[in-house]
Amino acid sequence: QVQLVESGGGLVQPGGSLRLSCAASGIIFRLYTMGWYRQAPGKQRELVAGISAGGTTNYADFVERRFTISRDSAKKTVSLQMNSLKAEDTAVYYCNAKNHMGDYWGQGAQVTVSS
Secondary structure: OOEEEEEOOEEEOOOOOEEEEEEEEOOOHHHOEEEEEEEOOOOOOEEEEEEOOOOOEEEOHHHOOOEEEEEEOOOOEEEEEEOOOOHHHOEEEEEEEEEOOEEEEOOOEEEEEOO
């Protein structure tokens, strides 16, 4: 059974930082492209950042170098370090694992940026 379990969400003030982590099980982690997506109320889910099996990263334009995605194949985790958070970053953040064998999602972690 594939499981992606996010942690690290919460409430933070504008300008603050949060680190999201996603622990994967039930997949051959090193073979999957991992990604973080987010969905704000009333909006479509959108890609935040991705990291390929080989370690190549890509980011949405709105990240503006504030976020960093990383993966640890030994621990089977993918993380998203988020700095300089803005109110518009408020959303549910989802972990995703994807390759030709499957496309899997975590349950989501709420991130709220508010003073």
